[in-house]
Amino acid sequence: MTTITSPQNPHLKALRRLHTKRERARSGTFLAEGEDLVAAALDAGREAVAGFRVAGSALGDDHFHDVERSVLQDVSALGSGSRVIAVYRQQFIAPAGPLCVYLHRVGDPGNVGTVLRAAQAFGASCVALGPGCADPHSPKAVRASMGAIFSVPIARAAGPQELPGERIALAADAPEPLLGSAAADVSLLVGAEREGLPADVIALCERSARIPIASESLNAAMAATVALYEMTRQPR
Amino acid sequence: MTTITSPQNPHLKALRRLHTKRERARSGTFLAEGEDLVAAALDAGREAVAGFRVAGSALGDDHFHDVERSVLQDVSALGSGSRVIAVYRQQFIAPAGPLCVYLHRVGDPGNVGTVLRAAQAFGASCVALGPGCADPHSPKAVRASMGAIFSVPIARAAGPQELPGERIALAADAPEPLLGSAAADVSLLVGAEREGLPADVIALCERSARIPIASESLNAAMAATVALYEMTRQPR
Numbered sequence: 357m358t359t360i361t362s363p364q365n366p367h368l369k370a371l372r373r374l375h376t377k378r379e380r381a382r383s384g385t386f387l388a389e390g391e392d393l394v395a396a397a398l399d400a401g402r403e404a405v406a407g408f409r410v411a412g413s414a415l416g417d418d419h420f421h422d423v424e425r426s427v428l429q430d431v432s433a434l435g436s437g438s439r440v441i442a443v444y445r446q447q448f449i450a451p452a453g454p455l456c457v458y459l460h461r462v463g464d465p466g467n468v469g470t471v472l473r474a475a476q477a478f479g480a481s482c483v484a485l486g487p488g489c490a491d492p493h494s495p496k497a498v499r500a501s502m503g504a505i506f507s508v509p510i511a512r513a514a515g516p517q518e519l520p521g522e523r524i525a526l527a528a529d530a531p532e533p534l535l536g537s538a539a540a541d542v543s544l545l546v547g548a549e550r551e552g553l554p555a556d557v558i559a560l561c562e563r564s565a566r567i568p569i570a571s572e573s574l575n576a577a578m579a580a581t582v583a584l585y586e587m588t589r590q591p592r
Numbered sequence: 593m594t595t596i597t598s599p600q601n602p603h604l605k606a607l608r609r610l611h612t613k614r615e616r617a618r619s620g621t622f623l624a625e626g627e628d629l630v631a632a633a634l635d636a637g638r639e640a641v642a643g644f645r646v647a648g649s650a651l652g653d654d655h656f657h658d659v660e661r662s663v664l665q666d667v668s669a670l671g672s673g674s675r676v677i678a679v680y681r682q683q684f685i686a687p688a689g690p691l692c693v694y695l696h697r698v699g700d701p702g703n704v705g706t707v708l709r710a711a712q713a714f715g716a717s718c719v720a721l722g723p724g725c726a727d728p729h730s731p732k733a734v735r736a737s738m739g740a741i742f743s744v745p746i747a748r749a750a751g752p753q754e755l756p757g758e759r760i761a762l763a764a765d766a767p768e769p770l771l772g773s774a775a776a777d778v779s780l781l782v783g784a785e786r787e788g789l790p791a792d793v794i795a796l797c798e799r800s801a802r803i804p805i806a807s808e809s810l811n812a813a814m815a816a817t818v819a820l821y822e823m824t825r826q827p828r
Contacts (some may be wrong), residue, residue, distance in 0.1 A: 368620075441809075473814075476806070476808075477806060477809075477814070478805060502811075533825075567821070568824070568825065569714060569715075570712065574710075574713055574817075575709075575712075577814075578706070578813075581817055582817060585803070585821065588804070589804065589822075
């Protein structure tokens, strides 16, 4: 293939549009930047819809477009000098056990991405995103996931009523500390850093529990990481 | 006081120099941006060496300089539109128990700051920074610490030989999972995400342990968070 040298190239214009949530939602696709993420997609068996690499780099596969270095920099959403950018299809499942993490109004994409990463690390079955969450397919969330975006099943949920198994709300003021559960399926519910989970969400859960800490709060990613660790540290 | 309207004001020039590690080290000071961090300093009883606020905002105390908004934006290291920026003295202690976290070649300032935050959350006695760590007083680390920079004791350490108590190296390939310790003083050693801890560091420790995970690795902040949780989840 010939090397793309114009920022006006229609493929690149389409790629740039994926910086916006609206276009990601419309197209059902998202982009991943950098060799590590493209390798993670490959490991997870996810095929690129389209790919772009620095001309002469041989990154990606035979279908990737060669792009002049400065032109590729220009379409980067992260400005990190990526040598390869590829487009993938979004995939969603229904919320599923045995170990589901539900996020409620976690608006920071870095936190959402880190929760995906923690879900992968501790073998969670699903990350379910409730109302007000950052787009898990935004460039920042994808980068923070360190590739977990390709392997962790992602769900959307309108609220706790859609979650499987015993629902445990993480709440800073819950009397009981979080401990393992005897239930076959568990959903862990995590709120945003300052707000926590609203009372009506907690009311729909079988129980609430706290992570014992000395300071005021953990962010959603730290709370989810610790909760997933707690639920998996003993054989389930 | 009169409002500072010139970016060439000598106080602001001194403030801007604190964006560099060299000047922070030379002066033994650092800066914190934003109302939350300045409030955290106040809560921790740390007095500002100098302070700068948007003119008319009444942030900080009577000694804070009023600065024209656009001029204050210009000296922000984070570009986040902070309405207040203040300078504080760095404080270091010697590594101390009962629960010390040691970081080895953790070069990402966001990770170092998040470890400080986790140390605060789980009541660690000290975060000791080994060779190759990011400056905990860099603007990014200070922001990631969410104010923990002001309350968590920070130490420098040349290596594990300077750490108190039973030294436990977190290593992905250790045969034993991390569990609590019966020792009065414990030091948890955490390496960088890809490299982990080098063999000569592990060799100086009483034992090594792993955090049981399904995926390849956690970053240093997630590993330290989980390890601190594990060490404090049972009454010590």
